[in-house]
Amino acid sequence: MSSQRFILALFFSLFCANLNAQKIASFDKYEDLEKSIITNENTIYVINFWATWCAPCVKELPHFEKLNAENKNVKVILVSLDFKDQFETKLLPFLEKKNIKSEVVFLADKNYNDWLPKVDKDWSGSIPATWLVHGNKKLFAERDFENFAELNNYVNNFINQ
Amino acid sequence: MKKIASIIAFASMLSTAEAQVSGGYKPGDKATDFNLKSVDEKIYSMANYKDAKGFIVVFTCNHCPFAVKYEDRINDLARKYKDKGYVLLAINPNDPAVQPADSYELMKVRAKEKDFAFPYLFDEGQKIYPQYGATKTPHVFLLDKNLVVKYIGAIDDNVDDANAVKEHYLENAIAALEKGKNPSPDVTKAIGCTIKKK
Numbered sequence: 001m002s003s004q005r006f007i008l009a010l011f012f013s014l015f016c017a018n019l020n021a022q023k024i025a026s027f028d029k030y031e032d033l034e035k036s037i038i039t040n041e042n043t044i045y046v047i048n049f050w051a052t053w054c055a056p057c058v059k060e061l062p063h064f065e066k067l068n069a070e071n072k073n074v075k076v077i078l079v080s081l082d083f084k085d086q087f088e089t090k091l092l093p094f095l096e097k098k099n100i101k102s103e104v105v106f107l108a109d110k111n112y113n114d115w116l117p118k119v120d121k122d123w124s125g126s127i128p129a130t131w132l133v134h135g136n137k138k139l140f141a142e143r144d145f146e147n148f149a150e151l152n153n154y155v156n157n158f159i160n161q
Numbered sequence: 162m163k164k165i166a167s168i169i170a171f172a173s174m175l176s177t178a179e180a181q182v183s184g185g186y187k188p189g190d191k192a193t194d195f196n197l198k199s200v201d202e203k204i205y206s207m208a209n210y211k212d213a214k215g216f217i218v219v220f221t222c223n224h225c226p227f228a229v230k231y232e233d234r235i236n237d238l239a240r241k242y243k244d245k246g247y248v249l250l251a252i253n254p255n256d257p258a259v260q261p262a263d264s265y266e267l268m269k270v271r272a273k274e275k276d277f278a279f280p281y282l283f284d285e286g287q288k289i290y291p292q293y294g295a296t297k298t299p300h301v302f303l304l305d306k307n308l309v310v311k312y313i314g315a316i317d318d319n320v321d322d323a324n325a326v327k328e329h330y331l332e333n334a335i336a337a338l339e340k341g342k343n344p345s346p347d348v349t350k351a352i353g354c355t356i357k358k359k
Contacts, residue, residue: 053226083320083321084321085321110319111319113314126355127355142296
């Protein structure tokens with residue numbers, strides 16, 4: 001009985017992991033990603049470019065998670081720039097382990113020279129980088145955030161500008 | 162209140178200073194030479210290569226997974242272009258106090274493991290990378306023999322797979338230089354790990 005339960009639990013957890021995996025939209029082209037995530041001009045988007053291999057990005061993720069949970073005025077989107085061969089092996093396990101609740105999308109577009117300037121012409125390419133979008137109002141910064149308050153103030157200043 | 166005002170003034174001063182530093186070189190600027198220690202304990206300077214047709218200066222490091230993806234390609238480029246008169250010099254710009262994996266001792270270990278065919282220099286005190294305007298690893302600067310910057314940016318357009326590369330930016334830039342032309346593009350953008358500083 002207990003082993004049956006165990007198998008059931010195992011099945012259930014595998015099923016959940018699978019569901020989690022399916023929720024992550026993957027894009028080969030930046031243009032498609034942008035069209036898919038920025039859909040409402042009244043929504044305030046907080047778009048964070050990150051990767052599991054980027055230590056400062058991983059360090060600041062909890063602040064974005066908290067922002068997503070607590071600041072109802074904004075929608076947080078985490079754009080993963082992980083390597084393609086690490087999507088299954090690193091990104092998905094990481095999201096599950098950290099129980100990431102914000103929307104995560106995967107961008108496989110490696111033609112950086114083509115798409116980085118579409119986000120911001122001055123983006124040198126270092127991550128983390130965060131892009132705030134509200135209709136035509138946009139604010140991009142190649143920086144990290146030390147704590148939640150710093151991020152929250154930064155976002156609220158943008159909203160109230 | 163006064164204190165807050167002076168903190169704000171100081172903070173804005175800091176941010177201006179940073180903005181100036183991050184400006185760095187543009188194509189056409191003359192790059193600074195350096196005297197940096199390699200993993201063989203010797204000091205390297207571009208002035209010592211009297212016959213070089215140009216220099217490939219690559220800011221890279223041990224720890225950054227993005228840089229690691231390019232290690233073999235950097236090694237291949239160093240071998241390939243050595244014969245053609247171009248010298249590849251790699252510089253680790255990171256502060257090991259912030260990223261211990263990028264210490265001078267561990268640079269030696271990595272160079273030996275990967276059999277680096279190029280000097281792997283340590284930007285001790287982080288004096289060089291801000292002058293170049295390197296912001297991340299890897300970050301490439303191609304210089305002609307007079308140390309004039311000809312190309313800045315990425316090695317190619319596919320970090321995931323060397324075999325799937327469509328544009329060999331750096332090699333195309335060297336080919337242009339060989340023909341006495343200015344590379345096009347002369348600046349490209351790419352993702353990388355932020356340079357670690359205190």
